[in-house]
Amino acid sequence: MESSLLVIVVDDEPVIAQLLEEALTDGGFSVHSASDGAEAIRMLDATGAEYRALVTDVNLPPGKLTGWDVAKHARELYPEIPVVYMTGAAAHDWTSKGVPNSVLVQKPFAAAQVVTAVSQLLNQGNTPGV
Amino acid sequence: MESSLLVIVVDDEPVIAQLLEEALTDGGFSVHSASDGAEAIRMLDATGAEYRALVTDVNLPPGKLTGWDVAKHARELYPEIPVVYMTGAAAHDWTSKGVPNSVLVQKPFAAAQVVTAVSQLLNQGNTPGV
Amino acid sequence: MESSLLVIVVDDEPVIAQLLEEALTDGGFSVHSASDGAEAIRMLDATGAEYRALVTDVNLPPGKLTGWDVAKHARELYPEIPVVYMTGAAAHDWTSKGVPNSVLVQKPFAAAQVVTAVSQLLNQGNTPGV
Amino acid sequence: MESSLLVIVVDDEPVIAQLLEEALTDGGFSVHSASDGAEAIRMLDATGAEYRALVTDVNLPPGKLTGWDVAKHARELYPEIPVVYMTGAAAHDWTSKGVPNSVLVQKPFAAAQVVTAVSQLLNQGNTPGV
Amino acid sequence: MESSLLVIVVDDEPVIAQLLEEALTDGGFSVHSASDGAEAIRMLDATGAEYRALVTDVNLPPGKLTGWDVAKHARELYPEIPVVYMTGAAAHDWTSKGVPNSVLVQKPFAAAQVVTAVSQLLNQGNTPGV
Amino acid sequence: MESSLLVIVVDDEPVIAQLLEEALTDGGFSVHSASDGAEAIRMLDATGAEYRALVTDVNLPPGKLTGWDVAKHARELYPEIPVVYMTGAAAHDWTSKGVPNSVLVQKPFAAAQVVTAVSQLLNQGNTPGV
Numbered sequence: 183m184e185s186s187l188l189v190i191v192v193d194d195e196p197v198i199a200q201l202l203e204e205a206l207t208d209g210g211f212s213v214h215s216a217s218d219g220a221e222a223i224r225m226l227d228a229t230g231a232e233y234r235a236l237v238t239d240v241n242l243p244p245g246k247l248t249g250w251d252v253a254k255h256a257r258e259l260y261p262e263i264p265v266v267y268m269t270g271a272a273a274h275d276w277t278s279k280g281v282p283n284s285v286l287v288q289k290p291f292a293a294a295q296v297v298t299a300v301s302q303l304l305n306q307g308n309t310p311g312v
Numbered sequence: 313m314e315s316s317l318l319v320i321v322v323d324d325e326p327v328i329a330q331l332l333e334e335a336l337t338d339g340g341f342s343v344h345s346a347s348d349g350a351e352a353i354r355m356l357d358a359t360g361a362e363y364r365a366l367v368t369d370v371n372l373p374p375g376k377l378t379g380w381d382v383a384k385h386a387r388e389l390y391p392e393i394p395v396v397y398m399t400g401a402a403a404h405d406w407t408s409k410g411v412p413n414s415v416l417v418q419k420p421f422a423a424a425q426v427v428t429a430v431s432q433l434l435n436q437g438n439t440p441g442v
Numbered sequence: 443m444e445s446s447l448l449v450i451v452v453d454d455e456p457v458i459a460q461l462l463e464e465a466l467t468d469g470g471f472s473v474h475s476a477s478d479g480a481e482a483i484r485m486l487d488a489t490g491a492e493y494r495a496l497v498t499d500v501n502l503p504p505g506k507l508t509g510w511d512v513a514k515h516a517r518e519l520y521p522e523i524p525v526v527y528m529t530g531a532a533a534h535d536w537t538s539k540g541v542p543n544s545v546l547v548q549k550p551f552a553a554a555q556v557v558t559a560v561s562q563l564l565n566q567g568n569t570p571g572v
Numbered sequence: 573m574e575s576s577l578l579v580i581v582v583d584d585e586p587v588i589a590q591l592l593e594e595a596l597t598d599g600g601f602s603v604h605s606a607s608d609g610a611e612a613i614r615m616l617d618a619t620g621a622e623y624r625a626l627v628t629d630v631n632l633p634p635g636k637l638t639g640w641d642v643a644k645h646a647r648e649l650y651p652e653i654p655v656v657y658m659t660g661a662a663a664h665d666w667t668s669k670g671v672p673n674s675v676l677v678q679k680p681f682a683a684a685q686v687v688t689a690v691s692q693l694l695n696q697g698n699t700p701g702v
Numbered sequence: 703m704e705s706s707l708l709v710i711v712v713d714d715e716p717v718i719a720q721l722l723e724e725a726l727t728d729g730g731f732s733v734h735s736a737s738d739g740a741e742a743i744r745m746l747d748a749t750g751a752e753y754r755a756l757v758t759d760v761n762l763p764p765g766k767l768t769g770w771d772v773a774k775h776a777r778e779l780y781p782e783i784p785v786v787y788m789t790g791a792a793a794h795d796w797t798s799k800g801v802p803n804s805v806l807v808q809k810p811f812a813a814a815q816v817v818t819a820v821s822q823l824l825n826q827g828n829t830p831g832v
Numbered sequence: 833m834e835s836s837l838l839v840i841v842v843d844d845e846p847v848i849a850q851l852l853e854e855a856l857t858d859g860g861f862s863v864h865s866a867s868d869g870a871e872a873i874r875m876l877d878a879t880g881a882e883y884r885a886l887v888t889d890v891n892l893p894p895g896k897l898t899g900w901d902v903a904k905h906a907r908e909l910y911p912e913i914p915v916v917y918m919t920g921a922a923a924h925d926w927t928s929k930g931v932p933n934s935v936l937v938q939k940p941f942a943a944a945q946v947v948t949a950v951s952q953l954l955n956q957g958n959t960p961g962v
Binding site: 445446447466468469470471557558560561562564565 | 591595675676677680681683684685687688689692
């Protein structure tokens with residue numbers, strides 16, 4: 183494998199971002215991190231980057247973009263990109279604000295849940311017609 | 313069963329609306345029809361109605377609400393309501409504009425696909441924790 | 443096909459039993475009906491019968507066996523038999539009292555939901571290793 | 573819907589072919605029938621035809637092509653075409669001879685199982701990335 | 703995340719309990735262990751504890767409670783709690799004695815199977831209506 | 833657990849074989865490696881070996897057996913063995929050349945995807961009738 187598989191993690195809490203980066207790196211993924219929605223969207227829009235999965239907190243810093251917004255933008259650029267949302271509260275909004283074929287992980291969660299969710303969504307997307 | 317299970321079908325083509333109404337009624341569902349998005353939303357908002365599933369064309373009469381809008385509104389009112397989208401063209405928008413746990417049925421389709429999709433989504437929703 | 447596929451339907455409300463029998467027969471199944479749990483168990487135990495699916499009300503006549511009991515007995519005799527429970531109330535008991543790989547259908551339901559659930563469970567069971 | 577959705581049914585037993593044709597037509601599908609593997613392959617190869625699903629007996633007339641062969645050929649022409657195999661015996665061969673994302677229906681079966689299997693496979697294929 | 707996600711592991715073989723504890727802790731879970739069914743039930747009943755998943759051997763010390771009993775008790779307290787059974791022998795009892803939405807892992811197994819099963823069941827339970 | 837669960841990994845690129853062996857061993861699996869299709873088939877056919885999962889590159893050294901061939905052979909010996917294909921290019925052939933209930937992982941991938949795929953396929957196979 184010349185290149186590795188790039189995941190974008192969006193979270194404003196450095197401790198969680200750090201834990202996820204370690205767990206994903208340990209699983210063989212490469213990770214880029216953004217600490218708010220605007221930064222995430224700049225990274226997704228940047229030339230040359232190619233993201234293969236998005237892991238985003240739902241409640242990003244107030245007055246700015248939410249995780250729902252970031253995921254919709256990611257799907258417009260990459261129609262099949264796996265999306266994992268993390269939330270401590272807004273679980274019920276997922277059915278109206280989430281995108282199809284996404285996973286919602288409720289806090290507190292274990293990092294293995296996120297690694298499993300990303301892996302499973304990638305594996306489904308790679309098996310055409312499933 | 314005192315009452316029957318009510319499905320709302322939104323389509324501006326009377327022939328398709330008619331075919332779906334027949335197939336769903338044949339399967340034991342009750343059906344209310346709307347011919348555009350605004351009418352669908354009025355029906356969903358009406359007091360006393362209780363809809364258990366939504367079947368909607370994506371491309372409703374131009375200049376008005378789309379099927380994506382109707383489905384989001386339905387999910388805000390009924391967070392778990394099954395959603396089936398029908399489309400002749402916009403299949404790729406589903407991954408960014410659709411709601412989670414929905415099914416997209418591409419035209420031309422057979423009525424059995426819609427009856428199966430509605431049944432399956434209802435059966436999943438009724439088994440908590442699946 | 444020399445013989446047809448036999449489904450046992452257990453319900454003490456004749457109207458529902460009748461509706462299900464019609465819908466299942468229409469779908470190509472053969473149906474035997476029982477009106478309480480004891481009768482269902484006698485039928486399952488009878489020599490020569492070979493049931494391929496069970497559809498049972500949860501709340502059978504009080505003081506007698508429940509649908510949970512009938513389903514456990516059926517699974518002891520036929521370890522892979524598809525089970526569909528129908529209930530107006532006890533949905534939350536399903537996670538502790540139901541059997542694995544069963545479907546819970548909540549009243550009011552449409553007959554198509556039961557036909558779809560039986561078909562889907564049979565199709566999964568016939569594909570070894572899924 | 574200008575055109576309808578075309579299913580090819582391959583079976584050498586006219587009674588089963590007839591039952592399936594009725595059930596699929598009733599569900600809103602159009603059906604073309606072939607009575608052996610060679611005829612099925614000629615039909616799949618014909619200019620202008622556009623098949624959207626394949627339902628095939630596994631054990632077609634001896635000395636000729638099997639249902640496994642027909643399905644592989646169909647998938648080479650239509651990479652995502654839903655496949656339903658019917659068999660009275662060869663269920664265990666499915667894990668080595670079948671194609672991915674297919675359903676095996678064991679005889680005796682009810683026609684509703686085939687209609688449900690075709691509908692479900694079509695609905696999955698239409699939701700990209702599921 | 704203030705607190706971490708607590709899993710209860712029930713096994714009378716210290717080597718397996720130890721392996722699972724290491725693998726689950728490595729995946730970011732917190733683990734409490736019980737060596738028989740009675741201890742597991744005391745722990746589940748204790749005030750203040752909040753278990754989010756159960757991993758249990760089926761064949762616990764004879765003359766006492768089995769893993770089937772522990773799981774049913776856990777589901778009465780926590781209706782949606784993920785359940786993973788481990789067994790060297792009793793795989794066929796699972797269809798009649800197991801609870802819905804559980805996973806059976808057959809010995810010998812790899813610890814990754816248990817971590818994946820727990821993660822997957824948690825992820826499904828957190829996405830309402832799936 | 834007296835013995836451990838044995839996975840056969842088939843890849844002609846030593847770096848990938850090494851990465852997979854580390855990740856699978858870390859997850860609690862035992863791994864045997866083969867560097868081409870003929871070696872894999874000799875290992876599968878050997879007396880005394882008992883493989884519980886197959887992970888194979890699709891494009892093995894030219895002029896020899898492909899990963900498609902190895903998987904079919906494995907399934908003839910072990911009808912339910914989980915199969916994970918890895919490929920940089922031939923994703924579209926999977927729908928006609930792959931076996932049922934397999935997963936296709938597209939390069940570049942992360943090792944966690946393979947561990948998750950093997951775990952998930954094993955867990956499904958251990959729950960009879962799912």
